[in-house]
Amino acid sequence: MSVFIIRRLSQSALVLLIMSLLVFFGVFAIGDPIEIFIAADADQAERERAIAALGLDKPIWLQYFYFLANALGGDLGRSFVFNIPAIDLILLRLPATLELAFCAVFLSVAFGIPLGMYAGYRPDSRAAKTIMATSIAGFSLPTFWVGLMMILVFAVELGWLPASGRGELGTFLGIQSSLFTLNGLAHLALPALNLALFNISLVIRLTRAGMRENMPMDYVKFARAKGLTQRRVVFVHVMKNIMIPVVTVIGLEIGQVIAFAVVTETIFAWPGMGKLIIDSINNLDRPVIVAYLLIIVLMFIVINLVVDVLYSVLDPRVRLSDTGK
Amino acid sequence: MTNEATLRVENLQTHFDTKAGTVRAVDGVSFDVRQGQILGLVGESGSGKSVTGFSIMGLVDPPGRIAGGRVLFQGRDIAKMGEEELRQLRGNRIAMIFQDPMMTLNPVLKVETQMIEAVQAHGNVDRKTAWTRARDALGQVGIPSPEERLNSYPHQFSGGMRQRVAIAIALLNKPDLIVADEPTTALDVTIQGQILYEVQKLARETRTALIWITHDLSVVASLADEICVMYAGRIVERGSVDQVLDAPAHPYTAGLIGSVPSRNVKGTKLVQIPGVMPSMLNLPSGCAFRLRCTHADATCEASAPPASGDARQVRCFHPLTAVA
Numbered sequence: 001m002s003v004f005i006i007r008r009l010s011q012s013a014l015v016l017l018i019m020s021l022l023v024f025f026g027v028f029a030i031g032d033p034i035e036i037f038i039a040a041d042a043d044q045a046e047r048e049r050a051i052a053a054l055g056l057d058k059p060i061w062l063q064y065f066y067f068l069a070n071a072l073g074g075d076l077g078r079s080f081v082f083n084i085p086a087i088d089l090i091l092l093r094l095p096a097t098l099e100l101a102f103c104a105v106f107l108s109v110a111f112g113i114p115l116g117m118y119a120g121y122r123p124d125s126r127a128a129k130t131i132m133a134t135s136i137a138g139f140s141l142p143t144f145w146v147g148l149m150m151i152l153v154f155a156v157e158l159g160w161l162p163a164s165g166r167g168e169l170g171t172f173l174g175i176q177s178s179l180f181t182l183n184g185l186a187h188l189a190l191p192a193l194n195l196a197l198f199n200i201s202l203v204i205r206l207t208r209a210g211m212r213e214n215m216p217m218d219y220v221k222f223a224r225a226k227g228l229t230q231r232r233v234v235f236v237h238v239m240k241n242i243m244i245p246v247v248t249v250i251g252l253e254i255g256q257v258i259a260f261a262v263v264t265e266t267i268f269a270w271p272g273m274g275k276l277i278i279d280s281i282n283n284l285d286r287p288v289i290v291a292y293l294l295i296i297v298l299m300f301i302v303i304n305l306v307v308d309v310l311y312s313v314l315d316p317r318v319r320l321s322d323t324g325k
Numbered sequence: 326m327t328n329e330a331t332l333r334v335e336n337l338q339t340h341f342d343t344k345a346g347t348v349r350a351v352d353g354v355s356f357d358v359r360q361g362q363i364l365g366l367v368g369e370s371g372s373g374k375s376v377t378g379f380s381i382m383g384l385v386d387p388p389g390r391i392a393g394g395r396v397l398f399q400g401r402d403i404a405k406m407g408e409e410e411l412r413q414l415r416g417n418r419i420a421m422i423f424q425d426p427m428m429t430l431n432p433v434l435k436v437e438t439q440m441i442e443a444v445q446a447h448g449n450v451d452r453k454t455a456w457t458r459a460r461d462a463l464g465q466v467g468i469p470s471p472e473e474r475l476n477s478y479p480h481q482f483s484g485g486m487r488q489r490v491a492i493a494i495a496l497l498n499k500p501d502l503i504v505a506d507e508p509t510t511a512l513d514v515t516i517q518g519q520i521l522y523e524v525q526k527l528a529r530e531t532r533t534a535l536i537w538i539t540h541d542l543s544v545v546a547s548l549a550d551e552i553c554v555m556y557a558g559r560i561v562e563r564g565s566v567d568q569v570l571d572a573p574a575h576p577y578t579a580g581l582i583g584s585v586p587s588r589n590v591k592g593t594k595l596v597q598i599p600g601v602m603p604s605m606l607n608l609p610s611g612c613a614f615r616l617r618c619t620h621a622d623a624t625c626e627a628s629a630p631p632a633s634g635d636a637r638q639v640r641c642f643h644p645l646t647a648v649a
Contacts (some may be wrong), residue, residue: 222491225423
């Protein structure tokens with residue numbers, strides 16, 4: 001196991017290196033930030049000074065080399081716009097996004113698994129059919145539209161919940177989050193649900209499929225033949241088998257929800273990373289874009305590693321191979 | 326100890342309602358098993374033998390249902406029991422062993438978990454006592470170093486060993502009746518022999534009634550006391566092993582015996598029963614076997630033959646040997 005993890009981490013370093021190359025050169029291809037930062041009437045001398053100050057006068061391979069050298073020391077460059085380290089800027093926004101993402105994933109598990117299990121257990125019941133029909137809607141309606149409708153209904157018409165911002169922050173165990181105040185939770189409700197909707201539907205369908213696949217299996221009949229209660233058969237025997245694919249998808253969801261909360265954050269004016277990256281792309285704030293993408297890649301790597309380890313916990317037949325075969 | 330039958334099945338009807346019509350998978354089956362007796366239930370695939378087994382367990386799932394008849398276990402009718410009452414019987418007084426040992430154990434739970442839960446489902450037993458019983462049961466079915474094996478997962482066992490585990494689970498609560506549904510079919514011949522020997526020994530020692538469902542006559546020949554031959558949902562012949570195997574009365578039984586390879590002289594052509602099992606949705610009128618039978622005539626087409634006799638029984642208008 002430990003050999004497996006060490007191997008994976010060294011592979012991850014390689015992935016990060018390749019990603020940094022792609023991102024760094026890719027960002028250089030999309031435009032010249034100088035055109036945006038410099039006033040249109042600036043003279044040549046001012047231009048040269050600004051270019052030199054941002055380090056853009058050096059050849060690109062040298063810039064990359066400097067970037068890499070600094071990155072190893074934990075410095076991913078300074079934001080052109082805010083003139084503070086890019087990583088600080090991202091970490092400042094990270095908690096808001098994380099809190100939104102984890103709420104969304106929590107909702108997708110809390111609703112998706114029970115509803116999916118029921119829909120798979122009694123596939124012909126009216127409730128199951130309603131669940132499945134609704135999940136198709138959750139699957140196919142675009143996030144931005146659902147978000148706008150939620151604001152329209154719950155914030156504008158009914159006036160139950162606030163439509164934008166993060167609300168009051170509470171502090172618990174040194175962590176600041178809107179999870180710890182009532183006002184913050186009210187602010188969180190709509191964006192989290194909006195972000196979760198697609199994932200709830202995904203988990204419902206996956207859980208239902210697993211349930212439908214597992215219930216007719218011999219091991220279920222054998223468990224019943226042992227005289228176990230239906231509750232134990234479903235919640236211990238079947239559920240543990242269903243969890244294997246569900247955990248994979250939830251792992252991917254976490255990464256996805258963090259990386260692509262952009263739409264929801266924009267609609268609900270949530271001060272998270274998604275909004276930051278959109279602004280940075282508009283301003284061609286290269287260091288922030290590069291740093292953001294690398295952090296997202298790192299996050300995916302970690303999540304996948306955790307999912308792989310969880311796999312071996314859930315399914316004893318999976319051995320984390322030490323030889324890499 | 327009374328002579329009362331442990332299990333008495335009376336005119337059991339198990340039907341499956343499908344879109345194409347009602348399938349009478351089991352259509353009027355009657356037999357009984359006493360303490361310590363081994364009954365062989367023989368038939369081809371689709372003859373209704375497994376459904377009979379599941380009916381006894383109360384494990385017939387929709388669209389199947391027990392449409393008629395009685396399944397009297399120690400005098401109580403299983404067909405009329407509620408789910409909780411059935412659950413208390415299952416795995417406790419009546420146990421079942423399944424066909425494919427690779428599929429019956431839950432792949433993600435330890436053998437220990439799967440055995441202990443079976444004990445705890447039927448009594449307020451603490452974990453340690455349940456564990457001890459599980460270990461003893463594994464030892465009883467001939468699994469070496471049971472303490473260690475309890476801590477393993479099913480995939481760490483071979484097929485034969487897994488079937489032993491399944492048998493050990495069946496034995497855990499010292500049931501009065503075991504229904505074994507082709508438990509050796511998926512195993513190697515050598516393993517098959519060992520399992521047969523173990524089960525026979527255990528059934529005799531504990532005086533458990535045993536129903537052994539199989540398509541293989543040679544298996545019941547060495548194991549059972551009594552044989553019921555099933556065809557298209559009905560028992561076509563019933564009698565003691567010697568009676569049925571030495572002097573089969575039903576042409577179908579005779580055909581089955583004739584098609585066992587070891588009974589033929591080398592080089593001669595193996596006898597086959599002509600045709601295939603008819604679809605259960607579309608049985609021929611009269612005797613279900615008549616289209617494959619060389620003795621069939623107009624009588625067989627007109628009506629289904631009734632069961633004749635009592636302990637020694639045959640459903641045929643033209644039995645090969647006289648049955649009292």
